[in-house]
Amino acid sequence: MPYADRTKLAALFAKEVETFKAKHPGSFTRHQKALGPMMGGVPMSWMAKWPGGYPVYVAHAKGSRFTDVDGIEYVDFCLGDTGAMVGHSPDASVAAIAKQLAQGITFMLPTDDATVAAATLAERFGVPKWQFTLTATDANRHILRYARHVTGRSKILVHDYCYHGTVDETFANLDDNGNTVSRQNNIGPQVDPAETTIVVPFNDLDAAERAFATGDVAAALIEPAMTNIGIVLPEPGYLEGLRELATKYGVILIHDETHTLSEGVGGMTARRHLHPDAVVLGKTIGAGIPAGAFGMSEELTKRVSDSIHLEHIDVGGVGGTLAGNALSMAAVAATLTQVLTPEAFERMEALCDVWTTDVQAIIDEYNVPWQVSQLGCRSEYSFRETAPRTGREAADADDFELQQFLHLHALNRGILMTPFHNMALMSPAHTIEDVKRHTEHFREAVVALFA
Ligand SMILES: Cc1ncc(COP(=O)(O)O)c(C=O)c1O
Structure with missing residues (x-):
C-alpha cells in the first residue's frame, strides 16, 4: 500500500x-x-x-x-x-446550439457546420478526411472495424491498462507471464479478449514488434500518452518507433486523442509532429453535446471507400442514425473555432x-x-x-x-x-x-x- x-x-x-x-x-x-x-x-x-x-x-x-x-x-x-x-456552457457554443435547436436537430442530411468542423480538424491534426459519431467509444469501434475490413486481419494491439471507452476488444491486460487475458472485472465479455487482442506494455517497442510480426494485427489503438491509469508519458522515440513498425508490418496506427487533446488544438499528433493513419476524438469537441470524430489519412480513406458498396453502406456496422446530426455538428463547429482556440x-x-x-x-x-x-x-x-x-x-x-x-x-x-x-x-x-x-x-x- x-x-x-x-x-x-x-x-x-x-x-x-x-x-x-x-x-x-x-x-x-x-x-x-x-x-x-x-x-x-x-x-x-x-x-x-x-x-x-x-x-x-x-x-x-x-x-x-x-x-x-x-x-x-x-x-x-x-x-x-x-x-x-x-468550461461549462461556453457562450459561443451555447449560442450555436440554441440557434440550431430552433432550426432542426437531426435530418440524416448534412449541414454546413459539418464541413467547418471537418476542415478545422483536418488542418489542426494534419489528417485529411473526417467522419463523426456521437461518442469517442463509437469512433474507436468504427475505425477498428474499418481497419480489420481493409487489412483482412483479425486482431488489434492495445497498451496494458489502456482505456478507450467501452470497446470490447480493449478490455484486456497482460498477466504476470506476459499473456493477453481478460481485464479483471471485465463485465460480460462477448468472447475472450485473447482472441481479439494483443496487449503490450507502453514504451516497449520490442513487444510491439513481436506482436506486429505475427501478421495478425490490423490496428494499433493507442493513446500517445496514457491518461486513464494516471498519466504515463512516452519516452523519446517511442511514438516515432511505433510509426516505423506500423508501416513496416502494414498495421493501421490509430491515435486516440480523446484525452491527449489536452496538449493543444492538434493534440499530441500535431504538437509532436506525428503521423498516425487515423485519429479519434470525442467528449469535449461538442462542449458536452454528444459528439465524437475519427480522421483518416488519404490512403486509408481510399482503401475504405474503394471496398464498400453504396448499396450496403448502412448495414455494415459503421455509422448510426444520430451520428453527425445537425445539433452535434453546430456544437462542434462553434466549440472548435470559437472556444478551443x-x-x-x-x-x-x-x-x-x-x-x-x-x-x-x-x-x-x-x-x-x-x-x-x-x-x-x-x-x-x-x-x-x-x-x-x-x-x-x-x-x-x-x-x-x-x-x-x-x-x-x-x-x-x-x-x-x-x-x-x-x-x-x-x-x-x-x-x-x-x-x-x-x-x-x-x-x-x-x-x-x-x-
Ligand atoms: C482515451 C479515451 N478514449 C475514448 C473514451 C470514451 O469516451 P466516451 O465514454 O465519451 O465514449 C475515453 C473515455 O474516458 C477515453 O479516455
Missing part, C-alpha cells in the same frame, strides 16, 4: 465523511428518492463512485465552477472527466503549469513519495516517487482509499477532482484563484497525512 498508516487514513476519511454529510442535506434527500427508480440511485453506474456515500446534485454551472443544490460553489477540475474541458490552450497550459509547480513544491517540502506528471492542460499526481513508464507501474501505485480521502477532502473545501484519478484539467475559464484553492487544499491534506 502506498500509504502505510491505514488507521490514521481511516480516521481522517471518517471525519471528512461526517463533514460531507453535514453539508449536503439536499443531495442526501435527492439521492434517497433516486434509489427508488435507479440502480445505485444514479442514471449511470459510474456516478456512484464518488466518495461520501452519495453524489452531490448540481444546481447550475458556468465556466470553471458549479453550484450544488445545497448552495455550495465548487471549482471544477473534473469537468465531466473531459466532456466539459471547454490556440490562445485558449496557451492560457490553459500556463495555469496547469502553476498547478503542477505548486503540487510538486508541497510534495518536496514534506518529502512525500509522490510525483506529478503533466500533459498540456491536464496534470495528475501519483503515489510513487518516479514517473511511471508503463500502465502496470502506474496501476501498482494505486491506492483507492487514499484517493477517496483526497477527493472528499477536496470536495469539502469546494474543489471537484475526477473520481477516478488525482487529476486536474484546466478549461479556458479557469483562473489563478481556482488553482490556488487547490494548492491550499493539497497542502492541508498532505499535512494531515504526513506532518
Whole structure:
C-alpha cells in the first residue's frame, strides 16, 4: 500500500465523511428518492463512485465552477472527466446550439457546420478526411472495424491498462507471464479478449514488434500518452518507433486523442509532429453535446471507400442514425473555432503549469513519495516517487482509499477532482484563484497525512 498508516487514513476519511454529510442535506434527500427508480440511485453506474456515500446534485454551472443544490460553489477540475474541458456552457457554443435547436436537430442530411468542423480538424491534426459519431467509444469501434475490413486481419494491439471507452476488444491486460487475458472485472465479455487482442506494455517497442510480426494485427489503438491509469508519458522515440513498425508490418496506427487533446488544438499528433493513419476524438469537441470524430489519412480513406458498396453502406456496422446530426455538428463547429482556440490552450497550459509547480513544491517540502506528471492542460499526481513508464507501474501505485480521502477532502473545501484519478484539467475559464484553492487544499491534506 502506498500509504502505510491505514488507521490514521481511516480516521481522517471518517471525519471528512461526517463533514460531507453535514453539508449536503439536499443531495442526501435527492439521492434517497433516486434509489427508488435507479440502480445505485444514479442514471449511470459510474456516478456512484464518488466518495461520501452519495453524489452531490448540481444546481447550475458556468465556466470553471458549479453550484450544488445545497448552495455550495465548487471549482471544477473534473469537468465531466473531459466532456466539459471547454468550461461549462461556453457562450459561443451555447449560442450555436440554441440557434440550431430552433432550426432542426437531426435530418440524416448534412449541414454546413459539418464541413467547418471537418476542415478545422483536418488542418489542426494534419489528417485529411473526417467522419463523426456521437461518442469517442463509437469512433474507436468504427475505425477498428474499418481497419480489420481493409487489412483482412483479425486482431488489434492495445497498451496494458489502456482505456478507450467501452470497446470490447480493449478490455484486456497482460498477466504476470506476459499473456493477453481478460481485464479483471471485465463485465460480460462477448468472447475472450485473447482472441481479439494483443496487449503490450507502453514504451516497449520490442513487444510491439513481436506482436506486429505475427501478421495478425490490423490496428494499433493507442493513446500517445496514457491518461486513464494516471498519466504515463512516452519516452523519446517511442511514438516515432511505433510509426516505423506500423508501416513496416502494414498495421493501421490509430491515435486516440480523446484525452491527449489536452496538449493543444492538434493534440499530441500535431504538437509532436506525428503521423498516425487515423485519429479519434470525442467528449469535449461538442462542449458536452454528444459528439465524437475519427480522421483518416488519404490512403486509408481510399482503401475504405474503394471496398464498400453504396448499396450496403448502412448495414455494415459503421455509422448510426444520430451520428453527425445537425445539433452535434453546430456544437462542434462553434466549440472548435470559437472556444478551443490556440490562445485558449496557451492560457490553459500556463495555469496547469502553476498547478503542477505548486503540487510538486508541497510534495518536496514534506518529502512525500509522490510525483506529478503533466500533459498540456491536464496534470495528475501519483503515489510513487518516479514517473511511471508503463500502465502496470502506474496501476501498482494505486491506492483507492487514499484517493477517496483526497477527493472528499477536496470536495469539502469546494474543489471537484475526477473520481477516478488525482487529476486536474484546466478549461479556458479557469483562473489563478481556482488553482490556488487547490494548492491550499493539497497542502492541508498532505499535512494531515504526513506532518
Ligand atoms: C482515451 C479515451 N478514449 C475514448 C473514451 C470514451 O469516451 P466516451 O465514454 O465519451 O465514449 C475515453 C473515455 O474516458 C477515453 O479516455
